[in-house]
Amino acid sequence: MQTMMDRTSLKKAVEGNNAALWTGMYADDAEVRVIDQDHPPSKPLVLKGKKAIGAMYDDICARKMKHHLDESVIEGDHLAFAETCTYDNGTKVYFSAMAELKNGKISRQTNIQAWDR
Template sequence: MGSTKNPAFTTDTLRESIESDTGDSLLNLYEDDAEIRVIDRDAQPSHPKVLRGRSEIREMLDDIYSRDMIHRLGQCVIDGDHAAFTESCEYANGDRVYAESMITLRDGRISEQILIQAWDD
């Protein structure tokens, strides 16, 4: 059974989760065995940073949401068991972060994510 039978993952749910004050609701969108591959200036495509399981994902989200920044969901496209979305963030000092993600859903929850991000220096 895929996400087409389980409406748990929607653009509205993703927006509310990303734009909240903590990463808790966003973490709830992930499967227990989810995997995120992060590609950025420190983790290049041939050696991405890989987070496995909700505990490692929680650590990342706790770090991100502990920072003084605003998170905004940009575009989001959901097609069956796949989705893609953009996210922009702004620190209090004006520095910005931009991210694009491609995800795979299993039973309406994120099982795999590829996250590509860039930020101001």
């Protein structure tokens, strides 16, 4: 599924827990860096290519949790958004991302996430 980036599609992907829609928003050669408790800034998790990024979203969307898009901004070739997630057991996750767009697709993205322990 190929989807051009817009706020409506982003909201549908996030709140619909839709891995295919998420994956369709990335360029084939996209790169995502993840910074969190397990992957500090000096050693982030780096996912390269749509296949690796899609596997991440398949995993996330398979979890029993609710996602809420708190805010999003698309300006030119830049995207920023924040999301709050809640697992069925009440554990919360906060997620913030900055991304570069190329031809309407995410080409580079940095995620910063924190969750309850």
